[in-house]
Amino acid sequence: MASPTEHExxxxxxxxxxxxxxxxxxxxxxxxDSGRWALPGGLLGDDEDVEQSVRRQLAExxxxxxxxxxxxxxxxxxxxxxxxxxxxxxxxxGLVPSDADPAVPPDTHWHVLAAPAPVLANAAFxxxxxxxxxxxxxxxxxxxxxxxxxxxxREFTISALRDLYVAALGHPVSATNLQRVLTRRAVLEPTGxxxxxxxxxxxxxxxxxxxxxxxxxxxxxAVLRAPSGSPGEGTRGAVP
Amino acid sequence: MASPTEHExxxxxxxxxxxxxxxxxxxxxxxxDSGRWALPGGLLGDDEDVEQSVRRQLAExxxxxxxxxxxxxxxxxxxxxxxxxxxxxxxxxGLVPSDADPAVPPDTHWHVLAAPAPVLANAAFxxxxxxxxxxxxxxxxxxxxxxxxxxxxREFTISALRDLYVAALGHPVSATNLQRVLTRRAVLEPTGxxxxxxxxxxxxxxxxxxxxxxxxxxxxxAVLRAPSGSPGEGTRGAVP
DNA sequence: CCAAAAGTGTTTTTTCTACACCCATGA
DNA sequence: TCATGGGTGTAGAAAAAACACTTTTGG
Numbered sequence: 001m002a003s004p005t006e007h008e009x010x011x012x013x014x015x016x017x018x019x020x021x022x023x024x025x026x027x028x029x030x031x032x033d034s035g036r037w038a039l040p041g042g043l044l045g046d047d048e049d050v051e052q053s054v055r056r057q058l059a060e061x062x063x064x065x066x067x068x069x070x071x072x073x074x075x076x077x078x079x080x081x082x083x084x085x086x087x088x089x090x091x092x093x094g095l096v097p098s099d100a101d102p103a104v105p106p107d108t109h110w111h112v113l114a115a116p117a118p119v120l121a122n123a124a125f126x127x128x129x130x131x132x133x134x135x136x137x138x139x140x141x142x143x144x145x146x147x148x149x150x151x152x153x154r155e156f157t158i159s160a161l162r163d164l165y166v167a168a169l170g171h172p173v174s175a176t177n178l179q180r181v182l183t184r185r186a187v188l189e190p191t192g193x194x195x196x197x198x199x200x201x202x203x204x205x206x207x208x209x210x211x212x213x214x215x216x217x218x219x220x221x222a223v224l225r226a227p228s229g230s231p232g233e234g235t236r237g238a239v240p
Numbered sequence: 241m242a243s244p245t246e247h248e249x250x251x252x253x254x255x256x257x258x259x260x261x262x263x264x265x266x267x268x269x270x271x272x273d274s275g276r277w278a279l280p281g282g283l284l285g286d287d288e289d290v291e292q293s294v295r296r297q298l299a300e301x302x303x304x305x306x307x308x309x310x311x312x313x314x315x316x317x318x319x320x321x322x323x324x325x326x327x328x329x330x331x332x333x334g335l336v337p338s339d340a341d342p343a344v345p346p347d348t349h350w351h352v353l354a355a356p357a358p359v360l361a362n363a364a365f366x367x368x369x370x371x372x373x374x375x376x377x378x379x380x381x382x383x384x385x386x387x388x389x390x391x392x393x394r395e396f397t398i399s400a401l402r403d404l405y406v407a408a409l410g411h412p413v414s415a416t417n418l419q420r421v422l423t424r425r426a427v428l429e430p431t432g433x434x435x436x437x438x439x440x441x442x443x444x445x446x447x448x449x450x451x452x453x454x455x456x457x458x459x460x461x462a463v464l465r466a467p468s469g470s471p472g473e474g475t476r477g478a479v480p
Numbered sequence: 481c482c483a484a485a486a487g488t489g490t491t492t493t494t495t496c497t498a499c500a501c502c503c504a505t506g507a
Numbered sequence: 508t509c510a511t512g513g514g515t516g517t518a519g520a521a522a523a524a525a526c527a528c529t530t531t532t533g534g
Contacts, residue, residue, distance in 0.1 A: 002246075002283040002284065002285060002286070003286055004244030004245065004246060005244060005245055005246070005247045005284065006242075006244060006245070007245045007247065007317075007328055043242040044242065044245065044317070044328075045242060046242070046243055046319065046326065047319050048319065049317040049318050049319065050315050050317045050328075051317075072314050072315060074312050074314065074315075075290050075312060075314075075315055075330045077247075077284070077289040077290040077330070078289050079286065079287050079288065079289065086286065088247055088284075088290075088328075090315045090317070157486085158486080158487085159485080159486075174524075174525080175486080175487090176486095176487075176488085176524090176525090176526090177523065177524060177525085179487080180522095180523080181522085181523070184522080184523095196532095197484085197485070197486090197531085197532050197533070198484090198485080198533095199533080200483080200484055200485080200532095200533070200534090201483075201484055201485075201531085201532050201533030201534065202483090202484045202485030202486065202531075202532055202533075203484085203485055203486045203487075203530060203531035203532055204485090204486080204531070204532065205485080205486060205487090206486080206487085397513085398513080398514085399512080399513075414497080414498085415513085415514090416497090416498090416499090416513095416514075416515085417496070417497060417498085419514080420496085420515095421495085421496070424495080424496095436505095437504080437505055437506070437511085437512070437513090438506095438511090438512080439506080439507095440505095440506075440507090440510080440511055440512075441504085441505050441506035441507070441510075441511055441512075442504075442505060442506080442510090442511045442512030442513065443503060443504040443505060443511085443512060443513040443514075444504070444505070444512095444513080445512080445513060445514090446513080446514080
């Protein structure tokens with residue numbers, strides 16, 4: 001009634017590739033669940049916490065410098081989630097900018113997260129649940145934080161950014177309003193440079209960058225904010 | 241470099257008592273950290289997941305029927321968080337309505353979360369960090385969900401509800417606006433009954449209740465919502 | 481000059497805050 | 508009738524959606 005457990009960390013690494021949201025997974029060669037697709041991760045080391053561990057494990061699959069954001073999703077602990085042993089997982093969301101193309105091992109591939117279909121077909125263990133949680137977290141945070149920085153290249157046009165938001169959110173986004181909202185919130189700033197038009201012509205697009213490249217909550221709205229001039233201790237920011 | 245670990249669950253149970261936000265903790269009698277204040281919890285059992293476990297553990301400290309909401313906060317895993325053993329904790333937020341007064345064991349007390357002071361003075365291990373995370377999560381979710389239901393009695397006046405929000409958020413809240421915001425979002429509904437005025441007189445207050453007593457995201461705002469008539473798969477709800 | 485793509489101006493809608501005012505009760 | 512608390516009406520402000528229109532390019 002309280003045996004020792006193994007503790008693993010797992011990461012759902014998401015990237016927008018070719019206009020669709022995709023997740024990195026590798027194909028298991030050995031039982032259990034051989035042939036199925038698993039998330040990168042591994043057992044927690046003795047002298048590291050879960051955050052350090054997931055970064056270490058990820059470094060074995062992708063160039064860590066390409067992972068622009070990592071955050072904890074939660075614990076997955078069903079007693080039967082891995083057959084034979086009691087293994088508890090701390091799951092993470094990882095994000096890679098759309099212009100990166102990290103080298104990955106031969107057993108590792110990107111998988112499209114199709115809209116209505118299951119998030120990761122033929123997934124090992126409970127890894128499909130983790131991918132679903134990662135996608136939901138990304139969608140939620142894109143709306144009220146500056147998390148877009150983790151999906152976008154250093155510099156980009158508004159329509160390129162719009163395409164990223166469309167792919168991640170799964171619904172239409174107006175480039176016009178996207179620019180205005182993000183600019184008002186001081187999330188974006190113009191670089192001054194412009195991108196050359198495509199072969200069909202068209203006005204050259206201005207280039208933008210994110211003002212910050214670390215997570216920041218930008219929509220304090222959420223109502224019930226402190227009155228204009230008031231004490232208030234400053235909430236949110238630790239949302240999760 | 242990957243020894244077995246112990247896994248514990250811990251709960252920061254919060255309640256508004258006497259107008260202030262408080263947390264339930266018990267005083268350790270034995271080393272390590274004897275004399276310090278610890279959160280309720282215990283080791284994960286072999287045949288339960290962390291959610292089941294925290295409910296079981298809490299039942300030993302308080303009447304579980306009084307705990308109206310439980311949610312996972314995250315993993316605390318510093319290698320040295322508990323001396324001598326490798327013990328990983330999954331932390332939870334628990335909420336008790338302000339009109340409950342659950343019986344608790346003799347070593348267990350409610351502790352005020354004072355505004356500027358540390359959240360739990362003389363806390364054992366890393367439990368003060370957990371309490372801080374719980375308070376921040378509560379504050380954030382009060383603003384964009386119907387989580388108030390977990391702090392309030394079944395029926396209440398608007399000014400009583402306002403006092404709960406003030407205690408939890410730590411800043412002034414207008415009763416007028418609180419009522420309108422929550423009513424528009426269909427979080428509150430009048431019961432039809434009224435509360436008798438206090439000794440000083442005054443108009444009798446109408447009684448309200450929460451329409452739902454399970455967590456719901458009510459502020460889909462957060463911008464970048466799907467256009468009026470659009471596909472969109474419905475985000476948020478899994479925020480964390 | 482025309483099509484394509486980008487960006488700006490302006491209106492409308494929604495949602496909240498602020499504040500004045502009216503309502504119901506006990507002493 | 509007056510002090511006390513409760514509730515409504517309404518004006519203002521902020522932010523975002525929607526859409527028309529202008530700008531800049533390539534053929």
